[in-house]
Amino acid sequence: MHTLPYGSWPSPIDAALTAAHDGHPEYVGFVGDEAWWTEPRPEEGGRRTLVRRRADGHEESVLPEPWNVRSRVIEYGGHPWAGLFLDGRPVVVFVNFADQRLYRYEPGAEPRPLTPLSPVGGGLRWAEPLLLPDRGEVWCVLEEFTGDGPTDVRRVLAAVPLDGSAAQDRDAIRELTDDAHRFVTGPRISPDGGSAAWLVWDHPRMPWDGTELVVAAVLDDGTLSRPRTVAGGPRESIAQADWAADGSLLYASDRTGWWNLYRDGVPLCPREEEFAGPLWKLGHRWFAPLDNGLVAVVHGRGATALGILDPETGEIVDAAGPWTEFAPTLAVHGERVVSVGASPRSAYEVVELDTRTGRARVVGAEHEDAVDPAHYPEPQIRTFTGPAGRDIHAHIYPPHNPGCVPPGDELPPYVVWAHGGPTSRSPLVLDLSIAYFTSRGIGVAEVDYGGSTGYGREYRERLREQWGVVDVEDCAAVALALAEEGTADRDRLAVRGGSAGGWTTAASLTQTDVYACGTIIYPVLDLAAWAEGETHDFESRYLESLVGPLAEVPGRYAERSPTEHADRVTAPFLLLQGLDDVICPPAQSERFLERIRGQRVPHAYIAFEGEGHGFRRADTMIRCMEAELSLYAQVFGLNPRGVPTLELSK
Template sequence: MQTLAYGSWPSPIDAALAAAHDGQPEFVGFVGDEAWWTEPRPAEGGRRTLVRRRVGGREESVLPAPWNVRSRVIEYGGRPWAGTVVDGEPLVVFVNFADQRLYRHEPDGEPRPLTPVSSVGGGLRWAEPQLRLDRGEVWCVLEEFTGEGPSDLRRVLVAVPLDGSAAENRDAVRELIDERQRFVTAPRISPDGLRAAWLAWDHPRMPWDGTELIVADVTEDGTLRGPHTVAGGPDESIAQADWAPDGSLLYASDRGGWWNLYRDGTPVCPREEEFGGPLWKLGQRWFAPLDSGLIAVVHGRGASALGVLDPETGEVVDAAGPWTEFAATLAVHGERVVAVGASPRSAQEVVELDTRTGRARVIGAEHDDAVDPAYYPEPQIRTFTGPAGRDIHAHIYPPHNPGCVSLGDELPPYVVWAHGGPTSRVPLVLDLEIAYFTSRGIGVAEVNYGGSTGYGREYRNRLREQWGVVDVEDCAAVAQALAHEGTADPDRLAIRGGSAGGWTAAASLASTDVYACGTIIYPVLDLTGWGVGVTHDFESQYLESLVGPLAEVPGRYAERSPAEHADRVTVPFLLLQGLDDVICPPAQCVRFLERMAGRGVPHAYITFEGEGHGFRRAETMIRVLESELSLYAQVFGLHPRGIPVLELST
């Protein structure tokens, strides 16, 4: 046991190790009896591959580099693949990231394109493919750019021929509906094949504000006739819909204040828990009906468990196992359920639940301790009191290293992590990026500030017209509470965040004196320059609810923007930006830095070619972590070992 100052503890968790374990399995499904899913490859340019688990248990990557199974629909993407078995062989279609074309996987050859390329704007993009073998088609969502601007586009439900006849012919893609709604999800077909159900919404609402559940008849010629709204509206968010085997319509609605399950309009398990979540990617699934009539569910309050719901009794039986958090992806086959679970001691794994026996086991992406788990952080679930007595939910990760203790009465430095979204939350799972800091003697506080999901609509609505206020106040309240109780050094507090969390970090530096420095990652910095015509269409009117209607409160947009108040930023900061980011464009960072010029505030600005919104390449993530640690070392007087020195300019 060594007695060393915080921040200088030797750790086996270096930046390369953390980067190698970034990302998680996603979009699980069945192809016949086999479980398939997508999986990240940080060391291969950040691509995502398609993985199959053969019946014998062997995992294999279906597609070699450079194939990248990822859709860009609404920029955050959606389910990029679908598959079944035909004549004993897998029939799989997928979206390739580079050209966004839909391809048919050929087991013994190169994938064959099913859709054409367009040179207009962002081209043609596809998501949520569903195989309709009875018609020889793939039904999916099409996002089609009609001009060069980020909002010059349309979205419709379409049918793509499986025979490849649309590969060079846009006219061969059959449109199933008109474009009456701005956003749509792929249709779910009833068991008898006679009805289709999908979700739709329009600007300025986001899907967690209000969506409509639409049902239409499926005609003999494969068109959708008589679409009509059966649930939802401007103030009711329906996160997912699907058909039960008996033909009843299931959906997750927050009409009662929580995303609960309904069957043909009747609640089946009313609880103050979430059985749904924010639809950031098309095709996310929080429930899946089983042939038996039971329903596999991901549910919880502030965390999510995998369970099986009996809609007749409302009883939920959760899967036993070490997993404390499950992602919004589910697939069922017979009596089997496949999901993605994790815990504070294990990263995301593909988990299979046998609903007959109740036995759950890992079947893919199995967690493997890359280092002694004694170095993993030991989190605490905390609820703090914020302004006006409101609750603030957070995960606290104290410094932890089995071989080190601190010097005397020294208090540790802490970094407050503000999550992105902002309509989202941070799960309590093993994250080696957090361990990278805690194992060196730097604490981390992840804050699920007001506006976060997982705690009901009332908690989520705290951020309405209060972005840049409530999130900033809640993060500061947690930091100050840790300092006040003697957990953290009040003079060595930092804040960091990416995307919307980057906004919160920058706004915190510009409007509070709580932090000694900050790390700002692909952020929003200027509200007046982030919206229609600048950012992507999906979030182009998000500020209408987060800040207020621009036409009514234009002054508020300038008042809250860090770029407008660069003179108030007086502490060192690190700014990190992907040059291919179309959601938070680099121009915002450039304008912010221009207004910081000549003010003598130490800072560094690092950009990354080939990176967009969310860093995916191993070499990028390594530099990000090492630069961030170097910033804290310089500001807090720490002495980490073997870390390149970040050059700060003024």
């Protein structure tokens, strides 16, 4: 046991190891009896590959470089693939990131394009494919740009021929719906093939504000007839819909203030917990009906479990195992359920539940300890009191290293992590990015500030027109509480976050004196510019609920924007930006830096070519981790080993 100051503890968790384990399996599905899913490859330029688990348990990547299975629909993407067995062999369709075309793939052959390219704006994009071999088509969401602007776009349901006849012919693609609604999700077909259901919503609503569930008849000629809204509205969010084996319609609605499950409008298991979440990506799935009438559910309050719901009794039996968090992806086949689960001691892995035996096991991306797990953090689930006595949920990760203790009465530095979204939350799972800091003697506090999901609609609506207020206050309240109780060093507090978390970080540095420094990652910094066209279509009207309509409250936009108050920043900061980011573009960061110039605030700006919103390349992530640690070392007076010094300019 070594006695060393906080921040100088030697750790086997370096930036390269952290980068190699970034990301997790996603978009599970069945192809015949086989489980398939997508998986990240940070060391291969950040691409996502498609992984197949054969019947004998062998796991293989079925698409080599440079194929990248990832959709750009609404920029955050959606379910990018579908497959089934035809004539004894798998047939898969997938979206390739580079050109956003839909491809058909059969093992042993090169993928063949099914859709054409378009020279207009962002072109043609696809998500949530559904294979219908009897019709010789794949039905999916089509996002089509009609001009060069980010909001020059339309979205419809479309049918793409499986024979490749539309690969060079846009007119060969059948549109199943009109573009009366701005946003649509992929269709779900009833067991008898006679009905289709999907979700729609329109600006300025986000899908967690209000959506409608639409049902239409599927005619013999493959057209959709008489679409009608059966649930939802401007103040009711339907997050997912699907058909049960008996033909009844299941959906998750937050009409009671919590996303609960309904069957033909009747609640199945009314509870003050969530059976769904924010629809940031098309194809998120929190429930899946089984053929025997039971329903697989991802549910919980704050954290999520995988369970089996009996709709007749409302009882849920959760899968036994070490997993304390499940991602919003589910697939069922017979009595088998596949999802993606993790825990504070294990990263996300593909989990299969046999509903007949109740046994759950890992079937893919199995977690392997890259270092002695004694170096992993030991998180605490905490609830703090914020302004006006409101609860603030947080996960606290104290410094932890099995071979080190601090000298005397030294208190540790802490970094407050503000999650993105902001309509999101921080899952309580093993994250080597957190362990990178805690194993060196730097504490981390993940704050689920007001506006976060997982705690009901009232909690997430605390941020309505209060973005830049409630999130900033809640993060500061947690930081100060940790200092006041003697957990953290009041003089060595930092704040960091990406996207909306980058906004909260920058706003915290301009509005408070709580933090000694901050790390701002691909942020929103200029509200007015963001609202007036400097972002993508999906979030182009988001600020109307987060801040208020620009035409009605322009002063509020100026009052809260970090760019407008850059002169208030006195704490050193690190700004990280992807140059291909269309959600929070580099122009936001560049204007902020221009306002900072001449103020003699120590700072560093690192921009990355080829990176968008969310860094995916291993070399990018390594540089970011090391630069962030160097910032804290310089500001807090730490001495981490083997970390390049970040040059701070003034």
